[in-house]
Amino acid sequence: MTPAAHALAAIEVLSELEARRRPASQALKEWGAANRFAGSGDRARIASLIYDALRARSSIAWRMGSDTPRALILGALAFGRGQAVGAIAQAFSEGRHAPPPLDDAERAAIVSGSLDGAPDHVRGDYPEWLDASLARTFGEDRAGEGAALAHRAPLDLRVNTLKGDRDKALRELDHLRPEPTPLSPIGLRVPLTDDGRGPPVQAEPAHLKGLVEVQDEGSQLAALIAAAAPGEQVVDLCAGAGGKTLALAAQMAGRGQLYAHDSDLRRLAPLTDRATRADVRNLQIRSPRGGADVLADLEGKADLVLVDAPCTGVGTWRRNPDAKWRMRPNALQMRMGEQDAALDDAARLTRSGGRLVYVTCSLLTEENEDRVADFLARRPDFAATPPAEAAVGAGLPALARFANSAGDALLFSPRRSGTDGFFVAVLTRG
Incomplete structure (x- = not known):
């Protein structure tokens, strides 16, 4: 599948989410079952794009002037992944497996959309009804805290000290380029790919033998x-x-x-x-x-x-x-x-x-x-x-x-x- 086809599929799945209000994982699973031509890599890229759109839903909608599934995917590509309007326009014009071409309003929003004047819950990408609760915890920092919660999460591992120490785990997972976690003395952080995916660490011998477990720092x-x-x-x-x-x-x-x-x-x-x-x-x-x-x-x-x-x-x-x-x-x-x-x-x-x-x-x-x-x-x-x-x-x-x-x-x-x-x-x- 092409990147444009991934975007089209992501729009379809988001539309289904809007219509039936259910977990994204369930909608993605059903889409994959109905579209067997999509390989595991394609499904992962579609899921990553959808989650990028959902993480920043409010701020994307504000900048795009719309909260339709198409607008959210466009915003995820432009604001989340930094794709230029020209590249998006070209991809969206690649035939029947691509979304319809951009219109003038979408081009303008991608080029000039900003968060100027946006309220805290929009800049922080959280539901408006939670603003007062987050203000109790973080005060004037709540939009910044919410925005940080809208970023991709890292892939962290905990070293099982019943099986070995962190140095041993670093050696066994060296091909994944792990780094020690900044705060936990028994943690490792594994780099993600550009589209937000992590390597299949649960299939690694170090995991299968119990040396490491997936666990956030x-x-x-x-x-x-x-x-x-x-x-x-x-x-x-x-x-x-x-x-x-x-x-x-x-x-x-x-x-x-x-x-x-x-x-x-x-x-x-x-x-x-x-x-x-x-x-x-x-x-x-x-x-x-x-x-x-x-x-x-x-x-x-x-x-x-x-x-x-x-x-x-x-x-x-x-x-x-x-x-x-x-x-x-x-x-x-x-x-x-x-x-x-x-x-x-x-x-x-x-x-x-x-x-x-x-x-x-x-x-x-x-x-x-x-x-x-x-x-x-x-x-x-x-x-x-x-x-x-x-x-x-x-x-x-x-x-x-x-x-x-x-x-x-x-x-x-x-x-x-x-x-x-x-x-x-x-x-x-x-």
């Missing part, structure tokens, strides 16, 4: 701040597929006991195979069993409980750009209730003197500082650990500079730290 830092120690009793309460579970296991070096639980059995399903590949031998998976309390025997015994809470995922918009446009206020309210319940459940498991580490991949105060404040009001036997102290305790004192404005947690974001957005609060039980 921010997620690595959240697990490192939890500072699981060898010999401890550790609970990963909202384990999901187990990314942070495996990171905690590596910190524990096979000593102590690690328990992984999630309320959704399906999310836990991959963890057994992942743990085997990573050579984790001190893990118990506590799957849900109807209404049974599968963690009752751990009440008041855990040295560390990690709550990687269900959240809106605002901090991962770089990777899931369509999610920000599908997000609704009622989803935020629902997540807040789930977060309160998870914190209360974690509190009963934490021993006196133990740590409860609350993590979200959100940047909204409602899901972060507000939830911690409400929890501490309910549970005066817990206290927030100052961010600098938490960073030093994790052996990463430089992370103290990422303290939130309230001074009671750490806050990472693409603009602040070059990572996905994460909130990390360490709460100690008296």
Whole structure:
């Protein structure tokens, strides 16, 4: 397929998204099934173009004077990828497998479209209804933070120290040109191609043998701040597929006991195979069993409980750009209730003197500082650990500079730290 044909396909898929309001990944999968002539490389290029358009949807629409699928793809090519109007015009005139030629208004918008006078939510490429929430977190910096969330995310790997060190991983993946991550001492960053794709690292021997796992640097830092120690009793309460579970296991070096639980059995399903590949031998998976309390025997015994809470995922918009446009206020309210319940459940498991580490991949105060404040009001036997102290305790004192404005947690974001957005609060039980 030609670049023009990729653009035409991207317009078709975006039109389908507009008509049926569903995840981009689902629409792309259905388009691929209906167009078998498109190879894997073609499908990847189409997906990359669509995601580029969705990341910057508001700012593209403002500059183009239109939010049609065609305008969004034109804007992604012109403003996101820096293609000149002449090159776009030529590609859009290449016959029946290309979109219709540019009109005068489209040419003018590509040449002179700007964000002058645009409101914060347009310059930051986020839904207007979230402006007040992001202003609580970032104040006048919210447009810049939103714009950083609209950039492509890097491809980061975590080195599994149960299998080797970062130098070993660098040697085994040398052909991918990885670099050490700036903040995580166990991370690697692999360059993307010009169209935003990464190499198939999950097919690499280093991954198949458990030496590396795909994990954003921010997620690595959240697990490192939890500072699981060898010999401890550790609970990963909202384990999901187990990314942070495996990171905690590596910190524990096979000593102590690690328990992984999630309320959704399906999310836990991959963890057994992942743990085997990573050579984790001190893990118990506590799957849900109807209404049974599968963690009752751990009440008041855990040295560390990690709550990687269900959240809106605002901090991962770089990777899931369509999610920000599908997000609704009622989803935020629902997540807040789930977060309160998870914190209360974690509190009963934490021993006196133990740590409860609350993590979200959100940047909204409602899901972060507000939830911690409400929890501490309910549970005066817990206290927030100052961010600098938490960073030093994790052996990463430089992370103290990422303290939130309230001074009671750490806050990472693409603009602040070059990572996905994460909130990390360490709460100690008296």
